[in-house]
Amino acid sequence: xxxxxxxxxxxxxxxxxxxxxxxxxxxxxxxxxxxxxxxxxxxxxxxxxxxxxxxxxxxxxxxxxxxxxxxxxxxxxxxxxxxxxxxxxxxxxxxxxxxxxxxxxxxxxxxxxxxxxxxxxxxxxxxxxxxxxxxxxxxxxxxxxxxxxxxxxxxxxxxxxxxxxxxxxxxxxxxxxxxxxxxxxxxxxxxxxxxxxxxxxxxxxxxxxxxxxxxxxxxxxxxxxxxxxxxxxxxxxxxxxxxxxxxxxxxxxxxxxxxxxxxxxxxxxxxxxxxxxxxxxxxxxxxxxxxxxxxxxxxxxxxxxxxxxxxxxxxxxxxxxxxxxxxxxxxxxxxxxxxxxxxxxxxxxxxxxxxxxxxxxxxxxxxxxxxxxxxxxxxxxxxxxxxxxxxxxxxxxxxxxxxxxxxxxxxxxxxxxxxxxxxxxxxxxxxxxxxxxxxxxx
Numbered sequence: 309x310x311x312x313x314x315x316x317x318x319x320x321x322x323x324x325x326x327x328x329x330x331x332x333x334x335x336x337x338x339x340x341x342x343x344x345x346x347x348x349x350x351x352x353x354x355x356x357x358x359x360x361x362x363x364x365x366x367x368x369x370x371x372x373x374x375x376x377x378x379x380x381x382x383x384x385x386x387x388x389x390x391x392x393x394x395x396x397x398x399x400x401x402x403x404x405x406x407x408x409x410x411x412x413x414x415x416x417x418x419x420x421x422x423x424x425x426x427x428x429x430x431x432x433x434x435x436x437x438x439x440x441x442x443x444x445x446x447x448x449x450x451x452x453x454x455x456x457x458x459x460x461x462x463x464x465x466x467x468x469x470x471x472x473x474x475x476x477x478x479x480x481x482x483x484x485x486x487x488x489x490x491x492x493x494x495x496x497x498x499x500x501x502x503x504x505x506x507x508x509x510x511x512x513x514x515x516x517x518x519x520x521x522x523x524x525x526x527x528x529x530x531x532x533x534x535x536x537x538x539x540x541x542x543x544x545x546x547x548x549x550x551x552x553x554x555x556x557x558x559x560x561x562x563x564x565x566x567x568x569x570x571x572x573x574x575x576x577x578x579x580x581x582x583x584x585x586x587x588x589x590x591x592x593x594x595x596x597x598x599x600x601x602x603x604x605x606x607x608x609x610x611x612x613x614x615x616x617x618x619x620x621x622x623x624x625x626x627x628x629x630x631x632x633x634x635x636x637x638x639x640x641x642x643x644x645x646x647x648x649x650x651x652x653x654x655x656x657x658x659x660x661x662x663x664x665x666x667x668x669x670x671x672x673x674x675x676x677x678x679x680x681x682x683x684x685x686x687x688x689x690x691x692x693x694x695x696x697x698x699x700x701x702x703x704x705x706x707x708x709x710x711x712x713x714x715x716x717x718x719x720x721x722x723x724x725x726x727x728x729x730x731x732x733x734x735x736x737x738x739x740x741x742x743x744x745x746x747x748x749x750x
Contacts, residue, residue: 349377407446
């Protein structure tokens with residue numbers, strides 16, 4: 309597959325300046341965000357993580373999110389369904405990601421005409437008055453695996469063209485570029501260099517949760533957010549523990565007996581990465597920031613050891629020096645990298661960490677993890693409802709029965725609205741609630 313203009317496009321992409329840092333998030337109160345793409349989008353993984361982050365960190369804004377991904381689609385397919393799947397929702401912000409399937413189509417076919425079809429999609433979105441279009445470049449095909457077949461090499465070469473074209477064309481059109489391709493390649497290479505053998509892209513196409521963490525942080529930065537660990541910080545002085553963030557204003561404490569105290573207002577971790585080690589092995593500091601909750605107490609005796617507990621979970625034993633530097637309350641909460649999906653299953657479920665539906669009522673374990681699991685489970689169920697509401701799911705229902713189809717669609721729509729309202733209530737309730745932390749001097 310030969311494309312003579314590739315060298316020029318790659319050179320222009322290399323020379324194109326990076327977008328300047330944003331002073332504030334792009335998202336405004338009342339925004340409607342649509343994620344528009346193929347199966348990598350419809351996996352509801354990076355999209356759900358972004359939604360959870362925004363709901364819990366930018367909670368004063370009422371922002372709604374809709375996933376309009378469809379598996380197997382190219383930019384040509386996206387253009388054909390743009391009106392019903394995107395514009396019908398009157399979005400103010402749209403995140404677009406195509407290219408993986410386009411790269412497998414033969415030259416001359418409409419499915420391969422990524423450049424033309426993406427141009428038409430961007431034109432239509434801007435003409436419809438979408439305030440911000442974010443164009444995510446194509447994720448890599450089976451990166452870091454060494455020798456490839458001729459077909460695989462051709463597909464990877466075509467994706468490299470699409471990535472270079474996206475960088476140049478997004479700048480020319482004034483839309484925000486989301487760089488996914490290179491950070492994923494770098495993460496996969498770092499993973500291999502760390503001696504890790506678990507497959508991050510099990511089927512060569514669909515990134516697993518760990519890489520969705522990388523994608524999430526890249527998208528959050530493009531939206532103007534700066535992923536950072538949640539912080540519970542205080543100082544011990546003259547028999548009083550005073551908090552500057554997260555904890556109560558002050559707590560009297562001798563420093564020699566166990567102390568339990570409540571913390572509140574802490575946003576839940578977004579645990580796409582199974583552990584801090586995974587983040588380090590991926591060289592993904594932003595991804596680690598999504599899952600970290602830092603606990604920092606200065607002023608404690610430097611060499612004395614303290615056992616730290618959050619909820620019913622022991623976090624570890626630390627010196628006063630270590631607590632003064634800050635420790636991660638999520639350090640002992642891990643989730644293993646899952647194996648590839650069994651044959652015949654969809655990557656949508658394989659790429660999506662399964663929800664823990666009992667987490668909302670859990671009274672044991674790490675309550676910070678329970679907060680995430682509770683919210684993730686509710687978002688998962690809401691997303692399944694929206695999938696069931698898609699027009700291709702209902703078009704064969706018996707509309708000849710007077711008013712029944714209209715009533716059913718209206719019922720589903722209201723159900724989704726009520727689900728969103730309940731999720732927002734969950735966010736407020738979990739942040740307003742308190743979680744116990746215990747310090748035991750030893």
